[in-house]
Amino acid sequence: MAQCEQFTTAVDAVISRMRALDATLPERDGVAVFNRVYLTVTEEVDRHIDGARFPDARAAITLDVRFAERYLAAVAAEDGRRPPACWRPLFQMRRHPGVRPLQFALAGINAHIGHDLALAVVDACRSLGCEPGELEDEFDRVGDLLVSLEERVREDLMPGPDLLQIADPLTHLLGSWSLERARDATWAAARALWALRRLPDVAEEFTERLDAAVGFAGRMLLTPLAD
Template identity: 70%
Template sequence: MAQPEQRVTPAVPAGHSVDGVAARMRALRASWPATDGVAVFNNVYLTVTEEVGQRIEGRQFPDPRGATTLDVVFAERYLAAVDAVAAGHRPPACWRPLFQYRHHPGVRPLQFALAGINAHIGHDLALAVTDACRLLGCEPAALEGDFHRVGAILERLEERIREDLMPGPDLLEIVDPLTHLIGSWSLERARDAAWSAARILWSLRELPALAEEFTAGMDANAGLVGRYLLTPLH
């Protein structure tokens, strides 16, 4: 019997606290085994969230309120997917592959990390931009600088992830297919597509039926890419 799908529309926590969402991710880290594929992504995302929080506190974002709002509503979409699964509901299509394959022995940690990033960037990011615009009463252009600053942090982190999670020489038999698999996905291209999608969604805000159709297509596409990234290698 199919599980009911829960529409994920996260509420912004009081105070728009980056520390609050980071604390939630730390609690999840403590509750999941390190081998859990969702835990692998959670650890990556926690690192990003902590770095963004430090930069906001260090006044490296010209608009701390805008950066904080975008960061929090973005994180809440991932946390809402976690909550949906915990409650027995289906998360958005973009997240389903990661949750379905989270314990698969043939999927490498690097695949889990990139599949989570793909889901979050390929679907959640555009929606987070429009969420933030509504909360702040601004146009997407007002958040473009913060969008790219966070994106730069993600790109630097992705490089470290690829280096740290690539299998060692004892697993050479899967290095070549893994390199081919992860080489087919680009964070930079996904981020550019997310910004374009955010602008389209904002332009459709008075046309909810079209916006919902566009969002559903974006969700399905991210889910398809996620399944590809999680192809078991042995």
């Protein structure tokens, strides 16, 4: 029980950091838009953990915390070090008046799922001393939560009837990206990175290519649609 409480505290700690970040950012800021979405996801995962809805709570908590730490490190890097390529479009466009809140939210989801989650699976496997296949149930359950929340995000942030002039191109743009496809690609990337762990040069090149590709998709999602 003491071990479970220790891990739960780690989840509470990342939730606390996201809440603190939310309190410091302007509401319309692109990072703030994504942060609110991700905070909701993390709180939902935490409730599932508390409700014993994960077969292996320790594995779920470890994956959740390693996942969140990747995002929080990227935000912290913006103040000094160069953040990963997947996050740069959101950081660069976060105050652009022609980018809609839904675009900010999905660009953040794209960066976090497409790049960070694959690395978080590897991080968690190293921490737990297990293979990626042993985390597949936790990966799938977290992914299912993300899919349901993505649907809610699209409903909540889609422009209303008074903004139909931008809703049409927005619908077309966002229809080119799928969380389901991104999640499938991420699981394949995580397994590949784990298989390459004894080939550090190849693993580093693979990670860099993955980072760049996800960043390219994020830049597309953030195409300004109005001035």
